[in-house]
Amino acid sequence: MRHQFEFIKPATLQEALDLLSEGSPAVRPLAGGTDIIAGLHQDAPRFTGIKKLVDIHGLPELAAIRETETGISIGAAATFSEIENKPIIRKKYPLLAKAVSTIGSLQIRNRATIGGNFTNNAPCADSVPPLLVYDAHLNIRSKKANRSLPLKEFLTTPYRTQLQPDELVTEIVLPRTPDGFSGDFYKLGRRRGVAISRITLAVLAKMRGRVIQELRIAAGAVTPIGVRFQELEKMAAGKIANPDFLKELAQELGKQVLDKTGLRWSTAYKLPVTQQMFYQLLHQICIRNSNGRVA
Secondary structure, rough: OOOOOOOOOOOOOHHHHHHOOOOOEEEEEEEEOOOHHHHHHOOOOOOOOOOOOEEOOOOHHHHEEEEEEEEEEHHHHHOOHHHHOOOOHHHHHHHHHHHHHHHOOOOHHOOOOOHHHHHHHOOOOOOHHHHHHOEEEEEEEEEOOOEEEHHHEEEOOEEEEEEOOOOOOEEEEEEEEOEEEEEEEEEEEEOOOOOOOEEEEEEEEEEOOOEEEEEEEEOOOOOOOEEEEEHHHHHHHHOOOHHHHHHHHHHHHHHHHHHHHOOOHHHHHHHHHHHHHHHHHHHHHHHOOOOOOOO
């Protein structure tokens, strides 16, 4: 039986917030629809209770990407294609541009939105690791109030966040990355295109010669949700980036991933690959390319 629901397209953000203000889980916002529509067709338990869909796709208040005095603002309903092709993001936040360019197919990227990606909070959400290393904050609105929250606090457990039923994420704010950082994003899937991630890693480093001044590390897919490894970051600060120390960091990353996930059927292949790819990223960023592009 085909799922029945009421479809409403508000003309303004305020109208959308009015529709969501009853705070019912049966009323959901719809942006790109690449998660929710597929979920409805599959009778996924997370979506079967929906009675109304509020279409926020195309609302100008949620679509803008603009540079600010302190960094950049990305509307929550901006599509992956819009983000990937924005020169300011490609120049100043290249890990995010690279991550979104790997998501799905061109058709999916033309429709799917960045806000939907992390609000759905699947373990494989590719935008999350780069957003975490860029210290993303979210602006959240309801009819009654506004609030701001770091992305790392917004994400709670797989497919769950701190977003309330009457709220919308309206904006992702990325602070300006200080000069001297370089980094990269790595994704492993079962094939090159239209594949769910098995491993994602985002690494940013600021070097002074061979000394690691600051290191930022985030991962997805290998952990229940995307996470920053801040203990590992503290361990690296002030250390000399020689191969032996980078191997030590990679081994410690494996231990911390195992602590977060426990032993799974996929651990035997995922953990060694994660450690090896993390080592290779560190070697590239901290040794071979320490004077590389600003990220």
